[in-house]
Amino acid sequence: MVHLTYFFAVYGSLINFIGINVLLALSLYVTLSAGQLSLGNAAFAGIGGYTAGILTTQFGVPYLLSLLAGALMAAIVGFLLGMPVLRLRGVFLAMATLSFGEVVRIAAINLKITGGAEGLLGMPAYTKTWFIYLVIAVVGYFLSRLRYSRAGWSFESIREDETAASAMGINTIYYKTLAFTIGAFIAGLAGAMYAHLNYIITPGEFGFSAAVNLLIYCIVGGSRVWYGPVFGAALLTALPEILRGIGVTAGPIRMFVNGLILLIVILFLPNGLISLFQRRRKVAVSVLAGAGIGDN
Amino acid sequence: MNLFLQQLVNGLFIGSVYGLFAVGYTLVFGVLDILNLAHPAVFTLGGLTALWLVETAGLTIFQAFPIAVLIAGLLGLLLDRVAFAPLRHRADTYFSGLISSIAMAIMFESVALGVFGAHTVRFPANTVTPTIWRFAGITVTSLQVEIVLVAFLLMVGLTQFLKHSRTGKAIRAVAENERMARLLGIHVDRIIAFTFFISSALGGAAGILFGLYFDAMSPDMGRSIELKGLAVIVLGGMGSIPGAIAGGLAFGLSEVLTVxxxxTSNLRDAVAFAVLFAILLLRPSGILGRSRMREA
Incomplete structure (x- = not known):
């Protein structure tokens, strides 16, 4: 028991950060599961975080209500953004969501209510570790149920072939917007919880590199099943500590290892590290699906 | 009025560097439909390599420039071989190519960080001794003029090369239809590798000019131009070389004029991303791009 208390004193904040990153990765998983590459989820987390932080510090709103408000705000913005940008495909959607993210970041720097470049200060540390993992469990359960629902199958078919899905009578606009909005909601929730973890949030935390990190979590873990991003986020968030444990302290080497893992996964394990642990039959099927004949 | 003119001139100088950077970016996109997110990292390594050649190897900048550009080009070959060629025949090549280029960018940046350290570095004071010209109340240094000349020489050279040379025509053929080009006996893989070589060489050249112009370089300097480069190539039309040049100039001007x-410089980037966002929604083929379905 003493050991456990010690372990938690040393790694408590790491465990919290893993939890937040897992939630953020799950938010991107929903969007990816419908085949939509969004780089806007970090910005949705920012919107949720700022909304919740402003509500608790300046209006005295209770914690749980502020979480809900942050998540809803992100979902509303996601819905409004999704309607026009989801007409774009592939890289163009990525760039549109990316520029949206930059506009959000710059707005947070320039607005008075968000505290400018110094960030928003003074959020009480309401977010507890058990609560983060409770939320992860609820979100994970929801996503695992979603996968085999009508919406989940629609996401899957849009991901495989949007034109074919549309020809089969699936309302692609509706389901793409739905995936995008659910993703924004989860991201906003994670951001709101993060705001009450750390005392301070700054615009830079929700920028381009944060968005890219989320994508890396999903790819490294595997974005075909909901626990893939969970695994990816946990592994990569803990990786600096793991490397330090085996004696690698230099920053550039840690960064290099990050990049190398990502490269190896995308080259050799297109369905992520999680596919190593799945049953062999499943792996074979998904590899076949991923290795269609190339044609532009 | 003079101040306004001066700003226009400054915008032209910085815009030509943006244009040169974007030309390499857009070239790869035009040929492969892949966004090479490692381009900014090559830009950084080009600039830092030139610095190393000047500072440690004792070359003049006029000797160091071509060598560093060549090394940047070789990095492009490496990129193609490691990150893009293995993925070329996968169905999701645009997506996996984007991810593997992110992985290469992380590794390149970590190498820059390991070799040069995290601090800001600059060319020695006597690398170039600029003459300062003043006329009509505008100040122009010979360095600025040289930067614009080099940038435009390279951009015009590339345009002519693509238009008239045999290899240039082959590159355009591959861009138009890879399978048809292969049927016509064009060595497609070699042409693509060569495209990466040119693209990265131009990116490296832009990095050197950027380092000379701003008199400051750091391992993460690619990040500041990465998103601007994206905005430029979308503005000019993805894959369009004249569009990238015009977009670069327009972007440089919009930046200085916003300031x-x-x-204040706070809103400098906001205008750019708002424009990027609007263009993606309203005219996704860009100002000078050919119109086609925006499907990657």
Whole structure:
């Protein structure tokens, strides 16, 4: 028991950060599961975080209500953004969501209510570790149920072939917007919880590199099943500590290892590290699906 | 009025560097439909390599420039071989190519960080001794003129090369239809590798000019131009070389003018991303791009 208390004193904040990153990765998983590459989820987390932080510090709103408000705000913005940008495909959607993210970041720097470049200060540390993992469990359960629902199958078919899905009578606009909005909601929730973890949030935390990190979590873990991003986020968030444990302290080497893992996964394990642990039959099927004949 | 003219001139100088950077970016996109997110990292390594050649190897900048450009080009070959060629025949090549280029960018940046350290570095004071010209109340240094000349020489050279040379025509053929080009006996893989070589060489050249112009370089300097480069190539039309040049100039001008009009640099990037966002929604093929379905 003493050991456990010690372990938690040393790694408590790491465990919290893993939890937040897992939630953020799950938010991107929903969007990816419908085949939509969004780089806007970090910005949705920012919107949720700022909304919740402003509500608790300046209006005295209770914690749980502020979480809900942050998540809803992100979902509303996601819905409004999704309607026009989801007409774009592939890289163009990525760039549109990316520029949206930059506009959000710059707005947070320039607005008075968000505290400018110094960030928003003074959020009480309401977010507890058990609560983060409770939320992860609820979100994970929801996503695992979603996968085999009508919406989940629609996401899957849009991901495989949007034109074919549309020809089969699936309302692609509706389901793409739905995936995008659910993703924004989860991201906003994670951001709101993060705001009450750390005392301070700054615009830079929700920028381009944060968005890219989320994508890396999903790819490294595997974005075909909901626990893939969970695994990816946990592994990569803990990786600096793991490397330090085996004696690698230099920053550039840690960064290099990050990049190398990502490269190896995308080259050799297109369905992520999680596919190593799945049953062999499943792996074979998904590899076949991923290795269609190339044609532009 | 003079201040306004001066700003226009400054915008032209910085815009030509943006244009040169974007030309390499857009070239790869035009040929492969892949966004090479490692381009900014090559830009950084080009600039830092030139610095190393000047500072440690004792070359003049006029000797160091071509060598560093060549090394940047070789990095492009490496990129193609490691990150893009293995993925070329996968169905999701645009997506996996994007991810593997992110992985290469992380590794390149970590190498820059390991070799040069995290601090800002600059060319020795006597690398170039600029003459300062003043006329009509505008100040122009010979360095600025040289930067614009080099940038435009390279951009015009590339345009002519693509238009008239045999290899240039082959590159355009591959861009138009890879399978047809292969049927016509064009060595497609070699042409693609060569495209990466040119693209990265131009990116490296832009990095050197950027380092000379701003007199400051750091391992993460690619990040500041990465998103601007994206905005430029979308503005000019993805894959369009004249569009990238015009977009670069327009972007440089919009930056200095935003600062001149609002009086602060806070909103400088906001205008750019708002424009990027609007163009993606309203005219996804860009100002000078050919119109086609935006499907990657």
């Amino acid at each position: 001149a009009i609002t009086g």
